[in-house]
Amino acid sequence: xxxxxxxxxxxxxxxxxxxxxxxxxxxxxxxxxxxxxxxxxxxxxxxxxxxxxxxxxxxxxxxxxxxxxxxxxxxxxxxxxxxxxxxxxxxxxxxxxxxxxxxxxxxxxxxxxxxxxxxxxxxxxxxxxxxxxxxxxxxxxxxxxxxxxxxxxxxxxxxxxxxxxxxxxxxxxxxxxxxxxxxxxxxxxxxxxxxxxxxxxxxxxxxxxxxxxxxxxxxxxxxxxxxxxxxxxxxxxxxxxxxxxxxxxxxxxxxxxxxxxxxxxxxxxxxxxxxxxxxxxxxxxxxxxxxxxxxxxxxxxxxxxxxxxxxxxxxxxxxxxxxxxxxxxxxxxxxxxxxxxxxxxxxxxxxxxxxxxxxxxxxxxxxxxxxxxxxxxxxxxxxxxxxxxxxxxxxxxxxxxxxxxxxxxxxxxxxxxxxxxxxxxxxxxxxxxxxxxxxxxxxxxxxxxxxxxxxxxxxxxxxxxxxxxxxxxxxxxxxxxxxxxxxxxxxxxxxxxxxxxxxxxxxxxxxxxxxxxxxxxxxxxxxxxxxxxxxxxxxxxxxxxxxxxxxxxxxxxxxxxxxxxxxxxxxxxxxxxxxxxxxxxxx
Amino acid sequence: xxxxxxxxxxxxxxxxxxxxxxxxxxxxxxxxxxxxxxxxxxxxxxxxxxxxxxxxxxxxxxxxxxxxxxxxxxxxxxxxxxxxxxxxxxxxxxxxxxxxxxxxxxxxxxxxxxxxxxxxxxxxxxxxxxxxxxxxxxxxxxxxxxxxxxxxxxxxxxxxxxxxxxxxxxxxxxxxxxxxxxxxxxxxxxxxxxxxxxxxxxxxxxxxxxxxxxxxxxxxxxxxxxxxxxxxxxxxxxxxxxxxxxxxxxxxxxxxxxxxxxxxxxxxxxxxxxxxxxxxxxxxxxxxxx
Numbered sequence: 001x002x003x004x005x006x007x008x009x010x011x012x013x014x015x016x017x018x019x020x021x022x023x024x025x026x027x028x029x030x031x032x033x034x035x036x037x038x039x040x041x042x043x044x045x046x047x048x049x050x051x052x053x054x055x056x057x058x059x060x061x062x063x064x065x066x067x068x069x070x071x072x073x074x075x076x077x078x079x080x081x082x083x084x085x086x087x088x089x090x091x092x093x094x095x096x097x098x099x100x101x102x103x104x105x106x107x108x109x110x111x112x113x114x115x116x117x118x119x120x121x122x123x124x125x126x127x128x129x130x131x132x133x134x135x136x137x138x139x140x141x142x143x144x145x146x147x148x149x150x151x152x153x154x155x156x157x158x159x160x161x162x163x164x165x166x167x168x169x170x171x172x173x174x175x176x177x178x179x180x181x182x183x184x185x186x187x188x189x190x191x192x193x194x195x196x197x198x199x200x201x202x203x204x205x206x207x208x209x210x211x212x213x214x215x216x217x218x219x220x221x222x223x224x225x226x227x228x229x230x231x232x233x234x235x236x237x238x239x240x241x242x243x244x245x246x247x248x249x250x251x252x253x254x255x256x257x258x259x260x261x262x263x264x265x266x267x268x269x270x271x272x273x274x275x276x277x278x279x280x281x282x283x284x285x286x287x288x289x290x291x292x293x294x295x296x297x298x299x300x301x302x303x304x305x306x307x308x309x310x311x312x313x314x315x316x317x318x319x320x321x322x323x324x325x326x327x328x329x330x331x332x333x334x335x336x337x338x339x340x341x342x343x344x345x346x347x348x349x350x351x352x353x354x355x356x357x358x359x360x361x362x363x364x365x366x367x368x369x370x371x372x373x374x375x376x377x378x379x380x381x382x383x384x385x386x387x388x389x390x391x392x393x394x395x396x397x398x399x400x401x402x403x404x405x406x407x408x409x410x411x412x413x414x415x416x417x418x419x420x421x422x423x424x425x426x427x428x429x430x431x432x433x434x435x436x437x438x439x440x441x442x443x444x445x446x447x448x449x450x451x452x453x454x455x456x457x458x459x460x461x462x463x464x465x466x467x468x469x470x471x472x473x474x475x476x477x478x479x480x481x482x483x484x485x486x487x488x489x490x491x492x493x494x495x496x497x498x499x500x501x502x503x504x505x506x507x508x509x510x511x512x513x514x515x516x517x518x519x520x521x522x523x524x525x526x527x528x529x530x531x532x533x534x535x536x537x538x539x540x541x542x543x544x545x546x547x548x549x550x551x552x553x554x555x556x557x558x559x560x561x562x563x564x565x566x567x568x569x570x571x572x573x574x575x576x577x578x579x580x581x582x583x584x585x586x587x
Numbered sequence: 588x589x590x591x592x593x594x595x596x597x598x599x600x601x602x603x604x605x606x607x608x609x610x611x612x613x614x615x616x617x618x619x620x621x622x623x624x625x626x627x628x629x630x631x632x633x634x635x636x637x638x639x640x641x642x643x644x645x646x647x648x649x650x651x652x653x654x655x656x657x658x659x660x661x662x663x664x665x666x667x668x669x670x671x672x673x674x675x676x677x678x679x680x681x682x683x684x685x686x687x688x689x690x691x692x693x694x695x696x697x698x699x700x701x702x703x704x705x706x707x708x709x710x711x712x713x714x715x716x717x718x719x720x721x722x723x724x725x726x727x728x729x730x731x732x733x734x735x736x737x738x739x740x741x742x743x744x745x746x747x748x749x750x751x752x753x754x755x756x757x758x759x760x761x762x763x764x765x766x767x768x769x770x771x772x773x774x775x776x777x778x779x780x781x782x783x784x785x786x787x788x789x790x791x792x793x794x795x796x797x798x799x800x801x802x803x804x805x806x807x808x809x810x811x812x813x814x815x816x817x818x819x820x821x822x823x824x825x826x827x828x829x830x831x832x833x834x835x836x837x838x839x840x841x842x843x844x845x846x847x848x849x850x851x852x853x854x855x856x857x858x859x860x861x862x863x864x865x866x867x868x869x870x871x872x873x874x875x876x877x
Contacts, residue, residue, distance in 0.1 A: 150693060344596050344627045345644065347627055348628075348640045350643060350693070351637065351640040351643050352640055389633075392600060393599065393600050393628070425636065427786070427787060428635060428787050429632055429633070429634075429635035430632040430782075430786075431636075431786075433782065433785050433817070435786045436792070437785070437824060451788075508778055509791065509795075512791060512794050549739075549779045549795065550739070550783050551743070551783075553739075556753050569635065569638060576636050
């Protein structure tokens with residue numbers, strides 16, 4: 001009764017959770033252009049897309065992906081043999097246990113007429129599959145908590161999942177072990193299958209089971225007389241052997257039974273096997289109910305993401321389906337950290353303490369934003385910074401075992417945050433090269449507006465340039481610059497500038513304009529001179545800083561050995577640092 | 588020679604033909620390449636915004652190559668410039684080196700800058716040698732006019748990079764002429780391609796690109812030869828964008844040096860990715876001698 005109630009309620013929670021999650025794939029709006037598409041249209045587009053794909057030659061791609069990437073986990077194997085072994089053992093053991101053991105009445109019994117959970121091969125296989133999972137969980141724990149690859153993080157969700165699996169496994173093996181030793185279980189079976197009622201009648205069989213099957217009886221102990229055992233064997237072979245193999249085959253449970261032999265009677269009397277049974281099935285049902293909300297949901301979503309991504313293309317597929325796929329991808333991430341371990345700029349995390357630099361962590365923040373759970377402006381700013389600090393090298397996407405098109409998600413989130421009118425200072429660097437190449441995918445107005453806003457944000461507050469007729473006040477000097485607190489020795493060379501203008505004369509950017517001062521503000525030699533005087537605002541307010549192509553012509557040709565380009569680099573660093581501080585202050 | 592091939596981010600993601608053609612050419616000329624999968628961003632894109640982070644990126648790459656006791660063979664000029672800059676700083680500045688190593692030891696790495704950073708063109712010129720290349724050429728070009736684009740971050744600052752004479756470089760021209768092609772003199776050959784500003788100031792970036800293209804074309808070039816993914820994409824993809832958006836067609840296709848060299852070495856066009864450039868370069872084969 002209790003079993004049924006808990007089974008059906010956890011099934012109900014699972015079903016509702018599952019439906020709710022699926023509905024969010026059509027309702028969440030991860031990208032700018034998905035805002036206007038109603039959920040109903042997304043459902044219709046998805047169905048149309050699925051049907052037309054399955055009925056096309058693309059079905060072959062889907063089959064290939066199913067076998068190689070979903071069943072055999074090719075992408076994980078390529079990256080990390082240890083993780084692949086752990087995962088294959090875990091999910092192989094799990095699937096086989098679900099099919100053979102948890103659903104035995106539905107599946108195993110239907111396939112094998114003489115199925116019984118106590119007979120081989122099922123008895124042995126149950127423990128073997130269980131062992132797979134135990135080894136898998138141990139390897140996973142080893143990888144996450146002992147090996148600790150650089151920058152691999154473990155969230156509570158990861159730990160809960162491992163804990164739940166461990167609980168199911170441990171309770172299962174303990175249950176099996178205490179049942180093997182249990183005298184009351186033995187008595188129950190002897191009554192039911194051998195028809196033996198009285199203890200005296202049972203004695204030969206009991207002796208045989210105590211000697212061979214690990215049963216611990218209250219008043220019968222080895223050694224036994226040969227005749228008694230022989231009599232027991234006869235009863236056993238007649239009534240028991242048909243559906244009960246030797247428990248030694250259940251090696252996991254039998255080991256538990258052997259170890260706990262001394263206390264088996266006490267455990268049995270205290271009803272521990274029953275208690276463990278409750279624990280075991282309740283842990284399983286808890287896992288079932290929790291599944292749609294846990295990282296276990298990737299059992300369903302990762303294969304879907306792999307399949308969808310193998311046949312979809314941003315440039316060709318319907319925008320409605322791209323939006324749906326991106327929403328699904330948020331659920332498909334199981335936080336394995338493979339993207340982070342391959343990330344080309346992951347090492348930067350050691351310098352800038354922003355977890356959003358790491359793709360696996362950025363994904364967690366992104367989920368929060370799309371679900372409308374983001375905290376404050378500061379969090380969004382950090383997400384933006386992390387997403388922009390990306391060289392678009394595609395490595396995260398190549399290795400993602402769930403096939404998530406991460407690079408496309410990062411592109412989407414960057415544009416989305418630009419649309420929310422955040423300036424992104426990192427955009428004033430070659431990190432924008434990819435965005436420049438992709439500009440046909442962005443509305444012209446949005447593309448330019450984002451850059452203009454960022455330029456304004458980085459130069460705002462430095463008004464000296466605009467007030468050219470006003471004398472420069474000495475208070476505006478910046479000790480930080482003139483005393484050489486700058487990062488490199490090279491940059492301090494600006495003090496040698498005597499204003500000959502060679503740098504400005506060879507600058508290709510200056511040469512590009514008829515009236516360069518109007519466009520660029522201060523020219524290179526003026527910036528060097530301003531830096532020498534310690535007048536920060538003049539340098540920071542100049543467009544020249546951000547239009548420098550870093551071609552090093554100025555530096556190469558300076559007769560005074562001023563490292564002009566390095567100085568400009570450092571000024572840009574400082575300006576951005578101050579800009580970010582201002583943003584933080586505003587937020 | 589044996590070296591660790593450093594591809595960076597752009598080549599595997601957006602210019603795979605540069606990788607395949609370089610591997611083919613270096614393999615043919617007896618350079619053994621080792622792949623270090625853990626290599627990361629060279630640091631160049633971070634220089635504007637966070638020099639310390641840029642140096643840390645570069646340093647990790649140097650440390651990885653040092654662990655294998657290998658020199659680095661870099662295909663990208665910007666990556667070359669960044670790695671050389673970091674190499675110089677780390678060798679020079681004990682405090683900086685210690686600071687970086689404190690971060691690197693977490694993953695069991697240490698940098699001391701005791702192996703070299705070399706660009707592909709330097710490897711071909713100095714380690715393989717122009718004479719060896721000449722000997723291997725089976726199908727020299729005839730009547731082909733090439734404009735060499737040196738790339739800023741290979742030449743300057745010369746006191747750190749030591750790639751070639753910054754005012755009158757000849758290394759690249761010599762390499763091009765080894766294939767039988769003529770390397771023409773053109774006015775803007777040492778100027779910037781414009782790529783560093785693409786995405787942050789497209790108008791200026793394209794202005795600079797157009798000046799280069801116009802100058803090379805005026806000098807009579809058939810192709811613009813490059814040895815850097817940023818420069819190449821600028822002259823290839825962005826030249827097409829310029830055509831589309833500004834309505835000006837400079838009709839000057841860029842070709843990667845290993846593509847140019849590879850054909851004259853008789854390497855299969857598929858391996859050189861000849862059909863993978865945005866602007867078609869397959870007609871360069873017409874200049875090959877039979």
